[in-house]
Amino acid sequence: MKKQLVIMLFVVIPLFTQAQNALPELKVKSLEGKDVSIKDFLSEDKAIVISFWATWCKPCVNELTEIADVYDEWTEELDFVFLAISVDDTRSTAKVKSMVNGKEWPYTILLDQNQELKRALNVSTIPHTFIINKKGEIVFQHQGYTPGNEWEVYDELTKLK
Amino acid sequence: MFMKILSCILFLLILSSSVKAQKTGILSGSVESNNVRYSKDEKTGALVPDDKFGSNNYLKLDYLWGNISAGLQYEGYFPSIIGYSNQLDGSKITNRYLSYTSSQLNVTVGHFYEQFGSGLIYRTYEERSLGINTAMDGVNASFTPVDFFKIKGVWGRQRTYMETGESNIRGGDVNLGIQELLHLSFKVDLGASWVNKHEDYTGPEEDFPKSVDSYAYRVQIEAGNFSLYSEYVDKGIDPSIANGFRREKGEAFLLNTGYSQKGLGINLTLRRIENMDLRSEREATGEVAMINYLPALTRQHKYALALLHPYGASVAGEIGGQLDIYYSIKKGSALGGKYGTKLHFNFAQFNNLKEGQWASPGDDVLFSDLSFDLTKKWTSKFRSVISYVNQSYNKGKIEGGSDEIIKSDIIIGDLQYKFNRKAALRGEVQHLWTKQDELNWVMGLLEFSYAPKWTVFASDMFNYGETDIHYFNVGGSYSYRSTRLALGYARNREGLQCVGGICRFVPAYTGFNLSLTTRF
Numbered sequence: 001m002k003k004q005l006v007i008m009l010f011v012v013i014p015l016f017t018q019a020q021n022a023l024p025e026l027k028v029k030s031l032e033g034k035d036v037s038i039k040d041f042l043s044e045d046k047a048i049v050i051s052f053w054a055t056w057c058k059p060c061v062n063e064l065t066e067i068a069d070v071y072d073e074w075t076e077e078l079d080f081v082f083l084a085i086s087v088d089d090t091r092s093t094a095k096v097k098s099m100v101n102g103k104e105w106p107y108t109i110l111l112d113q114n115q116e117l118k119r120a121l122n123v124s125t126i127p128h129t130f131i132i133n134k135k136g137e138i139v140f141q142h143q144g145y146t147p148g149n150e151w152e153v154y155d156e157l158t159k160l161k
Numbered sequence: 162m163f164m165k166i167l168s169c170i171l172f173l174l175i176l177s178s179s180v181k182a183q184k185t186g187i188l189s190g191s192v193e194s195n196n197v198r199y200s201k202d203e204k205t206g207a208l209v210p211d212d213k214f215g216s217n218n219y220l221k222l223d224y225l226w227g228n229i230s231a232g233l234q235y236e237g238y239f240p241s242i243i244g245y246s247n248q249l250d251g252s253k254i255t256n257r258y259l260s261y262t263s264s265q266l267n268v269t270v271g272h273f274y275e276q277f278g279s280g281l282i283y284r285t286y287e288e289r290s291l292g293i294n295t296a297m298d299g300v301n302a303s304f305t306p307v308d309f310f311k312i313k314g315v316w317g318r319q320r321t322y323m324e325t326g327e328s329n330i331r332g333g334d335v336n337l338g339i340q341e342l343l344h345l346s347f348k349v350d351l352g353a354s355w356v357n358k359h360e361d362y363t364g365p366e367e368d369f370p371k372s373v374d375s376y377a378y379r380v381q382i383e384a385g386n387f388s389l390y391s392e393y394v395d396k397g398i399d400p401s402i403a404n405g406f407r408r409e410k411g412e413a414f415l416l417n418t419g420y421s422q423k424g425l426g427i428n429l430t431l432r433r434i435e436n437m438d439l440r441s442e443r444e445a446t447g448e449v450a451m452i453n454y455l456p457a458l459t460r461q462h463k464y465a466l467a468l469l470h471p472y473g474a475s476v477a478g479e480i481g482g483q484l485d486i487y488y489s490i491k492k493g494s495a496l497g498g499k500y501g502t503k504l505h506f507n508f509a510q511f512n513n514l515k516e517g518q519w520a521s522p523g524d525d526v527l528f529s530d531l532s533f534d535l536t537k538k539w540t541s542k543f544r545s546v547i548s549y550v551n552q553s554y555n556k557g558k559i560e561g562g563s564d565e566i567i568k569s570d571i572i573i574g575d576l577q578y579k580f581n582r583k584a585a586l587r588g589e590v591q592h593l594w595t596k597q598d599e600l601n602w603v604m605g606l607l608e609f610s611y612a613p614k615w616t617v618f619a620s621d622m623f624n625y626g627e628t629d630i631h632y633f634n635v636g637g638s639y640s641y642r643s644t645r646l647a648l649g650y651a652r653n654r655e656g657l658q659c660v661g662g663i664c665r666f667v668p669a670y671t672g673f674n675l676s677l678t679t680r681f
Contacts, residue, residue, distance in 0.1 A: 011190075015573035015655050016517065024225060024230070024262075025228070025263075026262065027265075028630075031383075032348060032383050033348050033350060033381060033383045034348075035305075040413060040618060040628060050365055055394045055461070055672075056463065057463075058459035058463040063363065063680075065536075066194070069500065069538065074560050088457060089278040089280070089286075089453060089454070089456065090281075090284075091281075091456035091457070091458060092461060094388075094417040094428055094430055095426075095428050095485055096388065097388060097419055097421050097426065097428075097617045098419050098420075098421045098426025098427060098428040098485060098486075098487050099422070099426055099487050101423060101425065101426040101487070102419075102421065102424065102425055102486075102487020102488055102489060102490050103487060103503055104423055104501075106322070107505070107648075113276060113284070114274055114275070114276040114284065114286060114418075115274075115287075115513070116274065119221075119287075120223070120230075121680075122189050122190055122191035122221060122223065122680040122681075123191075123195075124191050124193045124219075124289075124678045124679065125645070125678055128643075128680075137556035138474075140236075141642055141643045141680075142613060142640065142642060142643070143640055143642075143643055143644065143645045143678065143680075144638070144640045144645050145584035146585070146610035146611070146612045146613060146615075146616055146640075147577065147579050147587075147610060147612060148579070148583045148585060148610070148612025148613065149613050151582045151612070152612065152613045153584075158663075161235070
């Protein structure tokens with residue numbers, strides 16, 4: 001009986017809580033090896049898109065490849081910064097820079113090697129995409145990637161314009 | 162005593178900062194629930210436990226209040242799913258912490274995750290899909306007085322399944338930025354770490370090493386297109402079950418080098434490890450009480466048949482490396498087409514060690530993997546990935562029990578067609594040829610998705626060489642914002658499941674699965 005109650009609790013809790021909208025203070029690394037905070041990217045005139053990914057995650061790479069193809073068109077009409085935060089650990093962190101350059105991705109790449117930021121933002125599975133408005137609030141998020149999700153991101157960014 | 166003093170300091174910090182902190186805090190969290198209902202399957206001889214259900218659940222809550230955060234993780238296994246340790250059982254609050262973060266100082270009391278260097282000497286982490294959580298319960302502090310110097314410390318005891326281990330671990334790490342110090346035009350960082358563990362010993366041997374000290378030294382260079390990372394670990398004498406009570410020191414050497422420019426990325430990694438299993442419990446085996454992190458440095462494949470024979474690092478001794486080349490053929494060129502073409506080449510090989518010759522590989526190839534991928538977008542609606550993989554898996558040396566070497570060739574085609582901005586169809590065809598083990602395999606998958614919410618898929622992996630067993634998998638998922646619900650029915654093959662090069666053995670099982678993940 002206790003078992004069922006606990007499982008029920010797991011299913012019910014999310015229904016009664018509201019999305020959090022603050023960013024934690026935590027530092028991640030830039031590709032140049034510097035400590036940076038995602039708060040450093042907040043500005044008065046730009047929204048932030050954050051996408052958690054890894055080199056070995058197929059849907060993540062598909063999502064970032066699709067967005068890279070339309071990135072120039074998007075930046076012409078919208079003001080945003082795109083942070084692609086890799087959660088690759090030691091097994092593959094070294095590949096991140098080569099892969100990003102080799103694929104000609106236009107994003108700002110950050111490294112969250114021991115998944116501290118991922119954990120602080122309560123991300124359980126990747127890809128997980130957030131949109132942060134100019135005030136630093138999370139206004140949109142999506143877990144997983146299905147082809148076409150990128151247009152949802154586009155629509156949300158258009159609303160923030 | 163030390164712990165008490167630290168708790169006091171932390172409490173004072175909380176008081177002093179609360180004055181300028183926000184008026185109200187923010188609660189956030191996540192829920193993950195994975196459930197299986199097993200069914201009888203005579204074809205694979207899958208085990209059906211008495212209790213036909215398996216259920217792994219995680220609830221995480223964090224409260225952020227200015228510079229202060231506090232949180233907990235509750236885990237419930239009712240009982241744990243097949244393949245996870247049966248010591249993951251019942252439910253409790255497994256992790257809890259209180260922490261203070263500012264730009265210079267970071268202190269956590271309670272459970273924490275931390276990494277020194279590349280983790281060769283110390284890394285505590287969580288990997289739910291393998292049932293790994295090596296968090297330490299104690300104190301973690303890091304201090305950055307000037308931007309080119311950082312010092313970190315950890316002390317406490319390690320989580321072992323649902324309990325806390327009995328040995329004490331402490332460690333320190335310093336990082337020094339030479340670029341800032343000498344005003345260089347490129348980045349050079351030097352670092353050093355120390356880790357000590359002390360575990361009581363009540364056995365008969367008089368000079369048994371109860372206290373084990375290990376040291377690591379590293380350098381990182383980022384100069385324009387070039388990057389280099391190297392680390393060396395000197396591990397103390399640490400006889401344990403995992404290393405067969407070996408009375409010798411351990412050693413690890415890692416070298417990563419890379420060159421990249423727009424459209425081209427090259428990466429070469431070399432690593433030699435010997436007697437590097439480092440755990441907080443002398444008696445521990447399996448996925449528990451690891452202090453350091455030793456992933457296999459081979460390609461992490463994304464397709465099922467290329468994952469049929471996965472490699473986990475041979476921590477007792479291995480030497481080898483891997484090379485990656487990423488290349489983009491320009492848009493508009495003859496081969497590049499309108500959207501460009503992406504190429505990826507990878508080669509990885511690890512051998513046993515050669516007695517007396519530090520830098521030479523031994524005569525046995527433990528694992529080798531060569532792969533080549535071509536990704537091309539043909540039109541705005543259609544894209545394809547073609548992949549070739551050649552693997553050699555030394556089953557005898559890796560799993561023991563035979564001297565079989567499985568040599569396989571795999572060809573993979575992955576095609577995707579987008580009907581419009583929402584609907585897409587994806588298909589995979591894979592074939593594996595081998596003259597060893599269970600001989601040939603074929604695999605097919607079809608997936609239809611309707612963005613942003615719906616996906617349905619069906620796949621079948623068929624061994625037509627020997628067993629004639631179909632490993633089917635059908636399912637679907639629904640995602641809305643931060644919530645995802647997935648439902649499926651699958652026949653799972655007995656084998657190693659690996660994430661990040663750390664593997665666990667999963668017996669065959671068949672059944673319905675339901676999983677829910679959400680964050681709030």
